[in-house]
Amino acid sequence: MSEQLKNVHYYPGHMKKAQDSLANFIKSCDLIVEIADARAPESTRNPALKQMIGNKPHLIVLSKSDTSDPATLNLWINYYRNQGTICFAADLKSVKVFNILRAQAQPLIEKKREKEAKLGMKKQPIRLLIMGIPNVGKSTFINNLAGKNVVKAANTPGVTRAQQWIKLPNDFVLLDTPGILPMNYPDGSQAVRLALLGSIKESVLPNEELSIALIGYLREEYPFSLKERFGIEDLRELTSDEILIKIAEKRGFLLQGGSPDISKSAISLIRDLQDGNLGGICLEKPRC
Numbered sequence: 001m002s003e004q005l006k007n008v009h010y011y012p013g014h015m016k017k018a019q020d021s022l023a024n025f026i027k028s029c030d031l032i033v034e035i036a037d038a039r040a041p042e043s044t045r046n047p048a049l050k051q052m053i054g055n056k057p058h059l060i061v062l063s064k065s066d067t068s069d070p071a072t073l074n075l076w077i078n079y080y081r082n083q084g085t086i087c088f089a090a091d092l093k094s095v096k097v098f099n100i101l102r103a104q105a106q107p108l109i110e111k112k113r114e115k116e117a118k119l120g121m122k123k124q125p126i127r128l129l130i131m132g133i134p135n136v137g138k139s140t141f142i143n144n145l146a147g148k149n150v151v152k153a154a155n156t157p158g159v160t161r162a163q164q165w166i167k168l169p170n171d172f173v174l175l176d177t178p179g180i181l182p183m184n185y186p187d188g189s190q191a192v193r194l195a196l197l198g199s200i201k202e203s204v205l206p207n208e209e210l211s212i213a214l215i216g217y218l219r220e221e222y223p224f225s226l227k228e229r230f231g232i233e234d235l236r237e238l239t240s241d242e243i244l245i246k247i248a249e250k251r252g253f254l255l256q257g258g259s260p261d262i263s264k265s266a267i268s269l270i271r272d273l274q275d276g277n278l279g280g281i282c283l284e285k286p287r288c
């Protein structure tokens, strides 16, 4: 891995501001819903946010399950459940998750209602704080629960820039928050995964190196994805650089003069991963 991929420092000012104000919101909410990407669950969690959660009731939603490898995803769900954390995976774009969430949060809701009854208080809404790194699907999760588009969601990091409370037509109130990245990456491969999945914006890390790293991983763990998507049979005889050239040739990405357009090939491979066109992929496995 090159020095540029190993030493990533990318922590825009708006993230620091968002992280600073998160502490107060954490205090006042009933449940923290942390969204992480089902293709790299642990890499798409921010250690600083994990620490801020403390003992607050906490649930992990692994988004984009439709693009993940089901067998490895199951290992991850069990990994978190074995740690005592409530966790479920979902395709937030096509499966309604309200009932799943309500069932998972039920013990907590009952506890809150009992406390209110004891104090003679009126029922208060259940306050959920939705947090995570950029582009993991926090706003999509909220739109899913609301049953319509109440907040903006798009495949680019940093869409949500400010905290925003959303009232649902039931007992729930949700807080959408801006994505917050880790301040640094002791293990460079985490930054690579975040860039590949679109949580670190495209201009921060070189696409060609990212795509070579991706090819290196896919040829070991998911050779069929490269074979099926691009019709490359002789994977073992090719280097990762040569595979990137082959992808350019197979997709017809050629520069003037006919040589392969590596840059276009790299961007399109990364886009294929992000859009789920390479089949179900997990970029990491739990250490059991």
Ligand SMILES: Nc1nc2c(ncn2[C@@H]2O[C@H](COP(=O)(O)OP(=O)(O)OP(=O)(O)O)[C@@H](O)[C@H]2O)c(=O)[nH]1
Pocket: 063, 064, 065, 066, 067, 090, 091, 092, 093, 132, 133, 134, 135, 136, 137, 138, 139, 140, 141, 152, 153, 154, 155, 156, 157, 158, 159, 160, 161, 177, 178, 179, 180, 276
């Ligand atoms: N395939 C798939 N795409 C999803 C899913 N959830 C979210 N997305 C897509 O992921 C992209 C990012 O979603 P957002 O909801 O904007 O993510 P966010 O976490 O709010 O991002 P920021 O506000 O930038 O921090 C969008 O293109 C969504 O359509 C899912 O479960 N499956």
Ligand SMILES: [Mg+2]
Pocket: 138, 139, 140, 152, 153, 159, 160, 177, 178, 179
């Ligand atoms: Mg958002």
